[in-house]
Amino acid sequence: MENLWEFLSLRDPNIRYVVLGSILLAASSAIVGTFTLLKKKALVGDAVAHSVLPGICLAFILTGVKNPFYLVIGAFVTGWISLVLIDYITKHSKIKEDTAIGLILSVFFGIGILMLTVIQKSGNAAQSGLDHFLFGQAASLVGQDLLVFSAIALILMIAVLVLFKEFALIAFDTHFAESIGFPVRALELVLTTLTVLAVVTGIQAIGVVLMAAMLITPAAAARFWTDKLTVMIFLAAGLGAFSGLVGAYISYVAPAMPTGPWIVMIISIIAITSFFLAPQKGILFRMITQRKFQTQMLEENILKLFFQLGERADHKYFDTRSVDDITRRRPFELSKLQRGLKNLRKQGFLEATATGWVFTQAGKSKGQRITKLHRLWELYLTEYLKIAPDHVHEDAETIEHIITPELEKRLEEQLQFPSMDPHKSQIPYQR
Amino acid sequence: MIQNVNNPVLELHDLTVTYNKKPVLWDIDLTLPSGAIIGVIGPNGAGKSTMIKSIMGLVPLSSGYVKIFDQDLPTVRHKVSYVPQKESVDWDFPASVMDVVLMGRYGKLGLFKRPRKADKEVARECLRRVDMEAFANRQISQLSGGQQQRVFLARALAQEADLYFMDEPFAGVDAATEKAIINLMKTMSEQGKTVVVVHHDLQSAMEYFDWVVLLNLRLVASGPVNDVMTSTLLQETYGGKLTLLAEVGELLTKKEFPSRENQ
Numbered sequence: 001m002e003n004l005w006e007f008l009s010l011r012d013p014n015i016r017y018v019v020l021g022s023i024l025l026a027a028s029s030a031i032v033g034t035f036t037l038l039k040k041k042a043l044v045g046d047a048v049a050h051s052v053l054p055g056i057c058l059a060f061i062l063t064g065v066k067n068p069f070y071l072v073i074g075a076f077v078t079g080w081i082s083l084v085l086i087d088y089i090t091k092h093s094k095i096k097e098d099t100a101i102g103l104i105l106s107v108f109f110g111i112g113i114l115m116l117t118v119i120q121k122s123g124n125a126a127q128s129g130l131d132h133f134l135f136g137q138a139a140s141l142v143g144q145d146l147l148v149f150s151a152i153a154l155i156l157m158i159a160v161l162v163l164f165k166e167f168a169l170i171a172f173d174t175h176f177a178e179s180i181g182f183p184v185r186a187l188e189l190v191l192t193t194l195t196v197l198a199v200v201t202g203i204q205a206i207g208v209v210l211m212a213a214m215l216i217t218p219a220a221a222a223r224f225w226t227d228k229l230t231v232m233i234f235l236a237a238g239l240g241a242f243s244g245l246v247g248a249y250i251s252y253v254a255p256a257m258p259t260g261p262w263i264v265m266i267i268s269i270i271a272i273t274s275f276f277l278a279p280q281k282g283i284l285f286r287m288i289t290q291r292k293f294q295t296q297m298l299e300e301n302i303l304k305l306f307f308q309l310g311e312r313a314d315h316k317y318f319d320t321r322s323v324d325d326i327t328r329r330r331p332f333e334l335s336k337l338q339r340g341l342k343n344l345r346k347q348g349f350l351e352a353t354a355t356g357w358v359f360t361q362a363g364k365s366k367g368q369r370i371t372k373l374h375r376l377w378e379l380y381l382t383e384y385l386k387i388a389p390d391h392v393h394e395d396a397e398t399i400e401h402i403i404t405p406e407l408e409k410r411l412e413e414q415l416q417f418p419s420m421d422p423h424k425s426q427i428p429y430q431r
Numbered sequence: 432m433i434q435n436v437n438n439p440v441l442e443l444h445d446l447t448v449t450y451n452k453k454p455v456l457w458d459i460d461l462t463l464p465s466g467a468i469i470g471v472i473g474p475n476g477a478g479k480s481t482m483i484k485s486i487m488g489l490v491p492l493s494s495g496y497v498k499i500f501d502q503d504l505p506t507v508r509h510k511v512s513y514v515p516q517k518e519s520v521d522w523d524f525p526a527s528v529m530d531v532v533l534m535g536r537y538g539k540l541g542l543f544k545r546p547r548k549a550d551k552e553v554a555r556e557c558l559r560r561v562d563m564e565a566f567a568n569r570q571i572s573q574l575s576g577g578q579q580q581r582v583f584l585a586r587a588l589a590q591e592a593d594l595y596f597m598d599e600p601f602a603g604v605d606a607a608t609e610k611a612i613i614n615l616m617k618t619m620s621e622q623g624k625t626v627v628v629v630h631h632d633l634q635s636a637m638e639y640f641d642w643v644v645l646l647n648l649r650l651v652a653s654g655p656v657n658d659v660m661t662s663t664l665l666q667e668t669y670g671g672k673l674t675l676l677a678e679v680g681e682l683l684t685k686k687e688f689p690s691r692e693n694q
Binding site: 038040162163165166168169171172173175176177178179180181182183223226227228229232 | 487511513530534
């Protein structure tokens with residue numbers, strides 16, 4: 001706990017820098033990643049992330065020092081080459097894009113690991129810490145490193161801000177963008193370059209292996225919560241920044257722990273939570289909606305049945321019906337039926353008597369309406385769709401529950417208020 | 432039956448287009464009159480969409496040239512609008528109806544500039560013209576097929592162009608939308624604008640278009656609707672006479688043989 005306060009107070013300038021750096025680069029890669037995701041290029045981000053490793057190693061071998069400036073240039077160069085190669089292979093051979101990405105990713109990463117091993121065996125003292133580029137070490141983000149990576153992160157944010165309208169357009173409709181004379185190829189080139197740069201910012205704090213997650217996951221999580229592009233970008237940036245902050249904290253309390261996996265864990269938990277809990281799009285929300293429909297159908301079916309029992313009993317709608325009366329006519333599952341009856345009483349559509357259940361006036365109206373809709377729909381199907389009368393019942397069983405009052409009105413008018421359904425049952429209009 | 436016109440809005444000269452070396456359009460020579468509603472008609476795979484795309488510079492030409500208002504496309508781009516097939520985009524994209532219609536203003540705005548109040552007002556007016564004003568803030572993922580098409584048309588209207596190319600605007604739309612679109616086209620034509628429409632329903636073609644272009648890998652006919660929609664010409668367009676042409680095309684693809692000597 002003390003650690004946390006010490007950390008959050010940001011009194012230690014070193015902590016301040018690490019926190020600032022982690023937030024900046026996580027947010028900037030999330031912002032660029034939003035467009036990578038919308039252009040459906042998520043895998044390309046992963047390929048780039050892995051392909052920067054040989055560049056980092058090569059820069060170190062050539063210069064012999066761990067200067068972030070050289071390393072970034074090296075990373076940028078090989079990351080870029082990997083993209084050009086993927087593009088070339090896809091265009092000029094029978095190999096499809098997914099295969100090309102897989103090929104380039106593994107070949108480049110393989111070469112990178114090979115070079116890293118050679119460097120580690122070389123005995124050059126300056127190389128210590130180079131392996132942090134694999135899984136990240138946020139705490140090492142100080143001094144010159146911080147300056148370089150934060151500068152890139154700022155450039156990324158400004159570039160997206162300036163080109164927001166253009167990126168949104170080429171992500172949505174490339175052909176249209178081209179038709180109005182936008183330089184689509186150049187814009188795509190810029191976006192690609194930004195993607196490579198976003199990967200490069202994260203190599204020290206998060207590491208090349210997991211950097212793709214920082215590009216894609218915040219945007220994917222944000223997409224669950226909003227349908228507005230601007231909101232999505234800010235949300236992605238916020239979620240990215242939060243996981244960056246947590247990563248920096250963990251790196252501070254447990255220096256031996258690689259930061260990348262932790263940051264990715266945090267953002268993944270956020271994404272999975274969104275997947276389940278988000279309104280409208282989340283799994284839980286959809287399950288609840290489904291349940292609501294089931295309940296609605298059950299209750300309406302009970303009321304419909306009460307109405308039909310009344311019809312058969314010489315229009316004595318307000319007599320008591322026992323559970324037996326109900327199940328004899330329609331085999332409900334008993335537990336469900338009991339639950340439905342109780343709910344309907346709570347809502348004021350039924351009342352309980354000593355021997356069973358009885359309609360209220362509101363309950364009768366509702367049961368009558370569902371029965372009417374059922375029969376009208378059956379008639380519509382036989383009249384307009386020429387479906388045989390013995391085939392229409394099943395359809396009507398579902399449709400009766402979703403017809404809105406507006407559709408109801410149109411249905412009545414189109415059929416001109418008929419009196420009988422195809423099975424010669426009276427259609428019960430409200431008077 | 433290929434009728435040429437004076438002062439055409441569009442002239443295609445010896446236009447040949449290939450996909451992966453396979454010619455999908457052979458030597459098209461065509462001129463189109465101004466202010467007409469023009470249908471481009473032919474069977475599946477006849478190259479209708481390709482012709483529109485090649486005019487808009489979206490696919491490279493193997494030979495020939497395109498003149499719009501007697502100029503090259505880049506100089507008259509602001510007077511030309513292109514409506515892609517609505518299936519060509521992902522309607523799950525996080526954008527509102529207004530966002531999409533505003534894209535129609537981007538050509539006038541140019542790079543880096545944000546839409547201004549005037550652009551928003553134009554966009555709103557265009558939405559009104561396609562009866563979608565009430566949907567301005569709706570997410571595009573919630574639209575029906577017909578509504579999607581209306582949004583695309585509103586975006587095209589927002590371009591305030593003189594020549595419109597529409598790729599299958601009647602595909603997958605409801606009857607009300609179809610009617611609304613054709614009324615809109617008639618109004619545009621009365622205002623002197625030219626509308627070129629890729630279409631494949633022969634029945635409605637007679638009724639909708641003033642001028643018809645029949646296409647099947649090559650130009651079969653181009654002229655006023657009553658002269659072109661004859662059984663002989665339709666037979667020629669839809670009949671199987673062109674198997675030899677198609678087979679030569681296949682051969683070029685298979686052998687990766689260039690369709691022009693200097694390629």
